[in-house]
Amino acid sequence: MATLKRSGQDRATRRRAQILDAAYRVFADKGFAEATIADIARDLGVGHGTFYRYFQNKHDIFDHVVDEVIGRVTGAIADESPTATDCLADYRAQVRRIAEKLLGLLDADRRAAKLLFVEAWGVSPALDRKMQQMWRLFGQVTAAYLENGKQKGFLRADLDTETTGLAVNAMIFEGGRQVVLAEGASGPGSPEHVPLPPRQRWIDGVTALMFDGIRGD
Amino acid sequence: MATLKRSGQDRATRRRAQILDAAYRVFADKGFAEATIADIARDLGVGHGTFYRYFQNKHDIFDHVVDEVIGRVTGAIADESPTATDCLADYRAQVRRIAEKLLGLLDADRRAAKLLFVEAWGVSPALDRKMQQMWRLFGQVTAAYLENGKQKGFLRADLDTETTGLAVNAMIFEGGRQVVLAEGASGPGSPEHVPLPPRQRWIDGVTALMFDGIRGD
Amino acid sequence: MATLKRSGQDRATRRRAQILDAAYRVFADKGFAEATIADIARDLGVGHGTFYRYFQNKHDIFDHVVDEVIGRVTGAIADESPTATDCLADYRAQVRRIAEKLLGLLDADRRAAKLLFVEAWGVSPALDRKMQQMWRLFGQVTAAYLENGKQKGFLRADLDTETTGLAVNAMIFEGGRQVVLAEGASGPGSPEHVPLPPRQRWIDGVTALMFDGIRGD
Amino acid sequence: MATLKRSGQDRATRRRAQILDAAYRVFADKGFAEATIADIARDLGVGHGTFYRYFQNKHDIFDHVVDEVIGRVTGAIADESPTATDCLADYRAQVRRIAEKLLGLLDADRRAAKLLFVEAWGVSPALDRKMQQMWRLFGQVTAAYLENGKQKGFLRADLDTETTGLAVNAMIFEGGRQVVLAEGASGPGSPEHVPLPPRQRWIDGVTALMFDGIRGD
DNA sequence: CATGAATGAGGATTCATTCAT
DNA sequence: GATGAATGAATCCTCATTCAT
Numbered sequence A, B, C, D: 001m002a003t004l005k006r007s008g009q010d011r012a013t014r015r016r017a018q019i020l021d022a023a024y025r026v027f028a029d030k031g032f033a034e035a036t037i038a039d040i041a042r043d044l045g046v047g048h049g050t051f052y053r054y055f056q057n058k059h060d061i062f063d064h065v066v067d068e069v070i071g072r073v074t075g076a077i078a079d080e081s082p083t084a085t086d087c088l089a090d091y092r093a094q095v096r097r098i099a100e101k102l103l104g105l106l107d108a109d110r111r112a113a114k115l116l117f118v119e120a121w122g123v124s125p126a127l128d129r130k131m132q133q134m135w136r137l138f139g140q141v142t143a144a145y146l147e148n149g150k151q152k153g154f155l156r157a158d159l160d161t162e163t164t165g166l167a168v169n170a171m172i173f174e175g176g177r178q179v180v181l182a183e184g185a186s187g188p189g190s191p192e193h194v195p196l197p198p199r200q201r202w203i204d205g206v207t208a209l210m211f212d213g214i215r216g217d
Numbered sequence E: 001c002a003t004g005a006a007t008g009a010g011g012a013t014t015c016a017t018t019c020a021t
Numbered sequence F: 001g002a003t004g005a006a007t008g009a010a011t012c013c014t015c016a017t018t019c020a021t
Helices: A002-034 A037-044 A048-053 A058-076 A088-108 A110-119 A125-152 A161-185 A199-212 B002-034 B037-044 B048-053 B058-076 B088-108 B110-119 B125-152 B161-185 B199-212 C002-034 C037-044 C048-053 C058-076 C088-108 C110-119 C125-152 C161-185 C199-212 D002-034 D037-044 D048-053 D058-076 D088-108 D110-119 D125-151 D161-185 D199-212
Strands: none
Touching (some): A002 A037, A037 A048, A058 A088, A058 A125, A088 A110, A110 A161, A125 A161, A125 B161, A161 A199, A161 B125, A161 B161, A161 B199, A199 B161, B002 B037, B002 B110, B037 B048, B058 B110, B058 B125, B088 B110, B110 B161, B125 B161, C002 C058, C002 C110, C037 C048, C058 C088, C058 C110, C058 C125, C088 C110, C088 C161, C088 C199, C110 C161, C125 D161, C161 D125, C199 D199, D002 D048, D002 D110, D037 D048, D058 D110, D058 D125, D088 D110, D088 D161, D088 D199, D110 D161, D125 D161, D161 D199
């Protein structure tokens, strides 16, 4: 009986995950407005009535899809600790590590990137709010790293950590955004196609800017 | 006769501008998908058939709205010259001037910011391409400034100007994005409302990061 | 399971047939341009969204309606054989039989006649092509009958069977056309209403003309 | 003053004729439903408001266009006299003459044929009535010719002239119809394109059928 | 639980017609 | 007289959502 119940629950959980996955693909590919419930159903090979047994409505599914992506990205920075580094070199290495991981994630799963940087915005005030909160949270996490460096004396004492946290994130994520946008942008109508800086070069440039600034010595 | 003709043309031009303006407001407020032609018509107080005398369809209007906003932002950086500065202090002042102008623009017209950072993305591949091109162009302009400093010796000789150009833009625009996102985010569901760094503080933080980096001395 | 599936299929087939039938009525009564999807929906007593589950669009439905009518008329001449007759009297009887059947069909179902002779033309190039092909096919069938008579010697040896086939059909169908046109023509604006030759008289006249010509002896 | 008035009238008459002519072309090419007032205006190079100074509405213009075509076709049979012939040979020649003229007319002006055989039908009950009256009138005229031959003894005494009149017309006009329909029907999708009997062959076949019937001797 | 038939609100778009200039 | 800007009725079609099977 317990087995049955569990297997029933598992089945439901699994089905829910499948739907989420299909929705993830479809929403990333077509965007919220263009995607239809029928698209998702077709992708998964189930009747579209089945959805409404697992999700309230289209917005609900989309919310969960975005949550899932946010969770994945958040997880990527979770194993590092803001207070683990004690000198500039260590922090530099840590920043590279995190950036590498994040951009690697977005590079490996373009759909996640597209959802995060393009499709998730402007769908509903509530979701915009959630995205904004995530953004802020990321800013605060980065700020915590900076605060640690400031405390330990290897970062500038007058650093505005809150502002800088957001700014640093903006730079790193810009790399991800470029990846997504470059995707569809290379149509036949763009003869002057300038290849994007590859991931390594991006990280090099950003960390150089971040740690040393642009001024000559 | 010439007068009549001209006045007729002016009238048409004016009407077109009015429609563009109404569409601008509506699209910024509701986004492309949520906005309806009827909304725009109502906003302007004309019959909705009138639209189709001036624009092909909803996508066409949206394209023009975005073009207009792009043009406005582009204009904001047009009067500065990439080669006008000869020392770090001058360039720093120039960067502040440009950032001030840009963020001032976006702050004064939240709708422009919302369109640019949120609504314009993901509507159509063609538009995404155009937005991406604008983004790249901006990167190249900033890169030209950096190149100038590199040539004249007041910026680091090993600066990757292309990468850094995009990264600097990302930071500055992040300020604009935060403004927009903060807008709708202050709903009843966000009790812990932390006020954003105001514009001045943002510019201070970003320029400090940009010029000096984060490391202590 | 097979039963369930079949019953589901039957249901769908039945529904499709119902819609086809309603569309048939509406198109025949109002013509393609004047008929609306809502008309058809109302006639059947279903939501108009239901249509789009069974047919692509208005043209698609119309195509199928016309196909169905063509099929019915074609079926009416299918049981006779072009080579079954060996003398003039037999052929004369056969012609009468076919004409009787065809005109009986069109007389019994005025809508079929109206669709065939009036509404189906000029809707789309593709449909015009199809109608024209049907017309030609009918001509060829009639030509085959004439060819049989020519071979067997009971029809004129110098008969241009292709031309004559089309001409004979034109005469027979003219009877059908007259029936349809007479329908709506008896409005209050036609005081001098001359009753049409009834079906029998039409067949008599046409077979006399066809077999004996008009000249005196 | 009288001159002015006349010239004014002439001008108006001429303009009206121009509009009629443009409408004729457009309606023949696109059909009533597909044609728009703007199409006609564009074809003529005038403002579309101008129409409403000369015609009540779209139906009104169409009515006049059809009237004009009917008039032209009617004119083609007006110079012959039903009582002018006294023997079979003369009548045969007369029939050939009329058919030649009619089909020549329709062959030279495909638009007239298309309007007459395709586009004019099914637009409005009133117009259908008018077309039907024209058809009947033509039948009566042909019947008068037959009646003459019957009276004078060179046609069968038992001829049902009313029925036969309509049937003969149907055959002749079928030639015209074939011409129109062949027009658009020769798309790339019809590999088995059988060329139509040319006009001469058509007239030969129809007169042979009409005068001698199909039976062998 | 799963399904997919049915629904109709909603929205883009067209175009005949009017009327001020 | 001529024009064409403005209008909104009318219609096709989509698709999220419900619910009976």
